[in-house]
Amino acid sequence: MATEPEPQGPARLPLGPPAQGGRRPAARGTGLAAGRIVAPTAVQAVPGLPVRTGDSTPEWLEPAMAANGIGSFDWDIRRDLIEADQRACAIIGVAGGRLDRSAESFLTLLHPEDAPVVRRRVERAVAELGQCGAYYRTVFPGGELHAVRFRGRVLADAFGRPSRMVGFVWDATAELHKREDADRQAALREERSRFIKEAARALSEAVTVRDVARVFTELPLPGLPPDGLVLAALETGRLKILGASGYRHEDVTVYDRAPLEPFQPAAEAVRRRVPVFLSSREEYRERFPQAWTRAATTGRSAWAFLPLVASGRAIGLCVVSFDEARELDTDERTLLSTLGGLVAQSLARARLHDAEHELAAGLQRVMLPRTVPAVPGVTTAVRYLPAGSGLQIGGDWYDVVPLPGGHVGLVIGDVQGHDVHAAGIMGQLRIALRAYAAEGHPPAAVMARASRFLADLDTDHFATCTYAEVNVDYGVVYAVRAGHLDPVVRRTDGSSCVQSVVGGLPLGVSADQSYQVTRFSLDPGDTLVLCTDGLVESRRMDLDTGMGRLCTVVSGELPPRREGALDPLEELADRIAAGAADSSEREDDIALLLLRWDGPEGGLAAQQLRRRIGQADLARVAELRGELRDALRRWGVAELIDTAELLASELVTNAIRHTDRDAMFTARLYREDGREPRLRIEVEDESDLWPKRRTPGEQASSGRGLMLVEALADAWGVEPRGTGKRMWFELTAGEAG
CATH class of the missing domain: 3.30.450.40 (GAF domain)
Structure with missing residues (x-):
């Protein structure tokens, strides 16, 4: 006969409810029907844990069983009657020390999860006339949970039919607890290993x-x-x-x-x-x-x-x-x-x-300006975002420099490299460029001197930079670019575009590099956006795509300015910074500088323009004409532009050609109640020679200046000063043309 392998404990047995009692069908021979053991008689044998009484236990075996706490059982399969000795009853938890019941009623004593397992094993043993055994749990009358182990063998009658099952039971609670403790310790070790990981x-x-x-x-x-x-x-x-x-x-x-x-x-x-x-x-x-x-x-x-x-x-x-x-x-x-x-x-x-x-943050704080100076007529906002790796320090910088005459200089730059050396060079270059700008040099000269300074440092590093001088009076920008990005301009209607600026070599490449100035204008409320390439370029994004994304972010509505609320320019700076790559993915540091030209109240530019013209700076005359055109357009007297530009050129040219000193140019627009706006332009010099009106010949190349002034101006004149003179003319807006 086949012997069923030893079970591994109730925790590993399949679960399921025990079969319920009911009507017993008639049996034919020996076999299985509807999941129940069919006895050779008309009485159906229900599988369960059989026990036998001690009256059939041999006398020589009784002392050994008593010493080891082993009880015996006897299950009469034909009568479906289970009997057990007193030790078996105590082990199973049956009160009174007597067990005399059917297999089905006995299964009710087992734990609901274990009863189906015991049933299946007993059924197989009966069908095969073999042996079986299992662990199962029982609940004692007091509620304690005990474990029992049994081993039984099916005996056949003279005709080879299953007749009885006899065997032993013994208490396995300690063994079960030991197994449970081992399983619990194994689970705890696994949990601790997982916790450490x-x-x-x-x-x-x-x-x-x-x-x-x-x-x-x-x-x-x-x-x-x-x-x-x-x-x-x-x-x-x-x-x-x-x-x-x-x-x-x-x-x-x-x-x-x-x-x-x-x-x-x-x-x-x-x-x-x-x-x-x-x-x-x-x-x-x-x-x-x-x-x-x-x-x-x-x-x-x-x-x-x-x-x-x-x-x-x-x-x-x-x-x-x-x-x-x-x-x-x-x-x-x-x-x-x-x-x-x-x-x-x-x-x-x-x-x-x-x-x-x-260390990096402290060094960066020292290198970058602690505060951005406030300049009347403009609002600025700055941001610096370190790279997401390394020391989080680099060569990107920004600066805002108040300039003589109420102008303001904007600087954005990036020194080659991403380390402490680059940051040190950046600090030196920032201070030098700021000094050149504060001395009053024009933008092209500031950039050329900065390039020469970096080349003289002999560091094998170069830097890209954009420097812009903003005329706060009327919003004209003079920009110079040294290998850097073009600026972006955001208009008051929410649109934005890339402002093209003539470029030159990066700083430090050549000590004799010269730069060209690009001039463009801002309307009141327009914003100038300067940034470094870390914002718009990465390994996953080319420069054109990045600039397009920047323009998209810069565009759009901004909340109106309200007292006590965050300035819309700060919100725009936050929006741009939020659009940058996450700090953990950012490959380069980012410097960001925004300037909004506010202008005076009412949205009109300041109605006075005052400039000094160097005696040897003839190029400044052309710049002055452009500034005058912008100023008149913003003052609302665009109809005076052509005449004023022509006459102003004559007076300025006359002053610098016939003197050896600088000339001072002043344009003012007067608005008086009930009268048309009146433009007065003055040119002062330090020469005592007064201009003479004369009629030039047909072949003469000069001498017509005062004739033009006299013919086109509403009024003109020459006034003496302590040293030198002042020439002036006036135009009335309603009478122009």
Whole structure:
């Protein structure tokens, strides 16, 4: 006969409800029908755990069974009657010491999950005239759960039909508990292994010290959930609390930045670099009496002080505490020690990262302007976004420089490289360029001098840069570009476009490089956007696509300016910065500079234009004509542009040709009640020679200046000054043309 293999315990048996009793169908021969054992008689045999009475137990076997707590059973299959001895009844949990019932009623004594398993095994043994055995659980009358193991054999009658099953039962509760404990320990070990893996992953992703503290204080320790966690760093003999959970604030603050005194358990753990475990309040008080007074107020009853050791030195401490007294076993202590090692490595790495970041941030703060000066008539906003890798420092910079005459200079640049050397060069170049601009040099000269300065440094670095001088009076921009990006202009209607600026070589490439100036105008409320290439270019995005995206971000509606609310220009700067790549993916640092030309109230430009014309600076005359055109258009007297430009050119040219000193040009628009606007243009010089009106010949190339002034101006004249003279003319807007 085949013997059924030993079961592995109820926890591994398939589950299912026991079969319910009911009408027993007639049987034919021996076999299985409808999942029940069919006896050779008309009585159906229901599978179950049979037991037998002690009256058939041989006398020589009884002492051995009694000594080992083994009971016997006897199941009469034909009559479906189970009998058991007293020991079997005690093991099964039947009161009264007597069992005399059917198999179906006996199955009701079993745990609902185990009854189907026992039924299937008994059915198979009956069908095969073989043996069977299993673990099963029974619930005693008092509610306790016990485990029983049985082994039985089916006996046949003279005709080879199953007649009886006889066997033994014995208590397996201890064995079951042992198995359950083993399974529980195996599950706990697996859970701890999984916890170590998850903790290692979480701590490896922690970048800053704050991240490490957050991860540590949120760790769910398996099998020993702590009631309190503290993470502290060791700094010059003091503990700096980085994070804590499960403690009142006042219980933690008393230790924050307090000296690590030698009588404390934390000091012993740090000094010896081995964990200190205290399983009870009594042990704490006995081993560290001087420290107990303060520790007693926390309400804890067990502690683990774990030193954080990295590179052979203690850098901090973890404290794990419990409300109840607890003796940690070897596995628990190993788990905590392993956790301490993971936290130590992560904390050391995070402290290094924070130190590097603070160094980079401090250096960048020194290199960049601390504040942007306020200039009447314009509003500025700046942003600096470090790269997402390395020291997070680079050569990008911005600057706003107040200039003589109420102008303002804007600088945006990027020194080649992404390291401390590039940042140092950037600082030197920023200061030099600011000095050149503040001296009053025109934009082209400022850029040429800056290029020569960088070339003379002999650093093998170059820099791209855009410098723009903004005339605050009437919104004209004079821009110079040295290998940098074109600026973007946002108009008051929400549209935006790239403003083309004539470019030159980057700074430092050639000491003799010259640059051209591009002139364009802003309307009141227009915004000039300057940025470095980190905002619009990356390995995944080309420059044209990036500039298009920038224009899209710059465009659109902005909230109106309201008192007490954030300026719309700041919101626009935030919008542009938010459109940049995430800091973890950003490959280059980004400098961003925005300027909005506000103009005077009412949206009209200031109605006075005053410029000095250098005696040898003939190119300035052409620039002056352009400034005058813009000024008259913004003042609302565009009909005077052609005449005023022609006559102003004559007076300025006459002043610089016939003197050896600079000339001062002034244009003013007067608005008087009830009268048309009147434009007065004056040119002052230091010559005592007065102009003479004369009629030139047909072949003469000069001498017509005063004739034009006299013919086209509404009024003109020459006025003496202390030294020199002032020539002037006036035009009335309503009478022009």
